[in-house]
Every structure is written in C-alpha cells, then in structure tokens.
Amino acid sequence: MITQTQRRARLRDASDPNSLSTRRQLRTAYEDAATEHVRRVSVSWLCERAGVGRSTFYTHFSAVEDLAAYVVTSGFDELAEEDIRARSSGVSGSDAAHAGLARVVAMLADQRAVIEYSFAEGSRSSVVANMVSWFALYTRDTIARAYDDRDDAQIDLIAEFVSAGVVHAALLALEQGTITNHEDIVDLLSAMLPEALRATS
Numbered sequence: 633m634i635t636q637t638q639r640r641a642r643l644r645d646a647s648d649p650n651s652l653s654t655r656r657q658l659r660t661a662y663e664d665a666a667t668e669h670v671r672r673v674s675v676s677w678l679c680e681r682a683g684v685g686r687s688t689f690y691t692h693f694s695a696v697e698d699l700a701a702y703v704v705t706s707g708f709d710e711l712a713e714e715d716i717r718a719r720s721s722g723v724s725g726s727d728a729a730h731a732g733l734a735r736v737v738a739m740l741a742d743q744r745a746v747i748e749y750s751f752a753e754g755s756r757s758s759v760v761a762n763m764v765s766w767f768a769l770y771t772r773d774t775i776a777r778a779y780d781d782r783d784d785a786q787i788d789l790i791a792e793f794v795s796a797g798v799v800h801a802a803l804l805a806l807e808q809g810t811i812t813n814h815e816d817i818v819d820l821l822s823a824m825l826p827e828a829l830r831a832t833s
Contacts, residue, residue, distance in 0.1 A: 655692055655702070657682040662696075662703050666749040673753055694762075700750035701762030704743045705770070711735050712770040716777070725778070726822070726830040733825075734818045737802050741814065744806065760799065768795035778828040790826075797824060 661681035665673040673696060679689050693699040711732050718728040740747070750759045768791040775791045776782075782790070798821060805817045822830070 651692075654682075654684055654688060655706075657684060658689065658692065658699055659703050659706060662699050663746065665753075666746045669749070671753070695758070697750070697754045697758040698762045700746070700754060700759050701766050704740070704747055704750070704759075705763055705766040707739050708736065708767055708770040711739075712774060715771075715774050719774070719777070725828075729825055729829050730818060730822045733798070733821045734814070736798065737806070737814050737817050737821070740802050741806055747803070760803065764792065764796045764799050767799055768792045771795060774829070778826075778831070794826065794829070797821075 658678060661678045662673075664670075664681060665678065670677065675686060675689055675696060678696065678699065679686050682689075689699075693702065715728050715732045718731065719725060723731075747759075750756075768788070771794065772787065772791045775794065776787050779787060779790055801821060801824070802817065805811045805820075811817050811820070
C-alpha cells in the first residue's frame with residue numbers, strides 16, 4: 633500500500649503536465665472556496681469547481697485538509713531548490729537558512745486568509761500536520777545534505793522535527809501578533825535551527 637508520504641514524494645517529483653495541471657486546478661478551486669467563504673467545503677465541491685473526478689482528487693490528496701496544506705505550502709518547493717542552489721554556490725548555511733526562513737514567514741503571512749479559512753472549515757490539527765509533512769518533503773534534500781552521515785529513516789525524522797518546529801513556531805508568532813516584525817520572527821527561528829543547518833557547507 634502506498635503511504636501519503638510516498639504519494640507526496642511521487643507528486644513532488646512528477647513533472648507530468650497533466651498532474652501539474654490537476655494540482656493547479658484543485659489549488660485554484662480551494663483558493664476560490666476561501667475567497668468565497670464556502671461553508672463546509674467538500675471534496676465534491678472542489679472536484680466540481682476544478683473539473684476533476686473524485687478518484688483524481690484522492691490520487692493527489694488524502695483529504696480537504698491535505699489540499700489546504702498543499703495550497704499554503706506549495707511555494708516551499710521553490711524555496712527548497714533555492715536553498716540548495718545558494719548553499720552549493722558558497723553562501724553560508726546561516727545566510728541560506730535565514731533567507732529561506734524569511735521567505736517562509738513571508739509566504740505564511742501572505743497566505744493568512746487561506747490559513748484562517750482552513751482552520752475554520754477543517755481540523756486545525758490536521759491542516760497543520762499536513763503543512764508539516766509537505767514542508768518536510770520540500771526540505772528533505774537540504775536536511776540530507778547537512779546530515780550526509782545519516783540513513784534515510786534518520787533524515788526523515790530530522791526533516792519532520794525541523795519542519796514541525798518551523799511551522800508551529802511561525803504560525804504561533806503570526807497568529808499571536810506579539811512579535812510584529814517578521815525579521816524578529818526569522819531571527820528567532822534561525823537561532824533555533826540545528827547547527828548542521830546553519831553551518832557552512
């Protein structure tokens with residue numbers, strides 16, 4: 633049986649135009665639901681709006697909360713690629729991590745309305761857990777490079793740990809509003825990253 637993590641990994645690597653188009657259609661449908669404040673948004677509503685079948689939806693996502701998390705984190709794949717390029721070109725690990733975290737915080741702030749809608753319409757814990765899983769998938773390559781002496785299971789564990797910390801802390805800071813300067817949030821998150829991710833490659 634294929635796990636959701638394996639499905640996500642396949643989807644992340646899939647450059648098939650049909651798969652990309654389907655995810656884009658479902659993302660747009662979910663963003664429409666958030667904009668229109670659709671109450672109790674369902675897989676059926678999303679599929680009808682996107683023009684895709686239910687089985688197609690479940691090929692890509694496990695539930696509405698999984699799609700919601702994908703919508704919020706979908707820009708993180710580019711951030712992960714930029715992070716690897718920066719580290720490979722000689723940018724210090726600390727500077728690369730800081731720049732990446734700055735973009736993560738900015739993206740979460742920009743997606744605030746979608747996040748609030750997702751929490752109001754679905755299970756907050758499920759949306760956040762899915763955000764952590766998507767974020768871990770996107771950052772796994774960076775983690776693997778920083779911990780090149782670890783096996784796959786350990787890399788997965790570290791990726792989940794780091795991702796959970798970043799997602800939970802960033803959301804908490806943005807929601808509470810007690811730290812209003814995004815740069816201060818980024819500085820705190822950067823300081824909490826494991827040393828291996830801040831070290832020069």
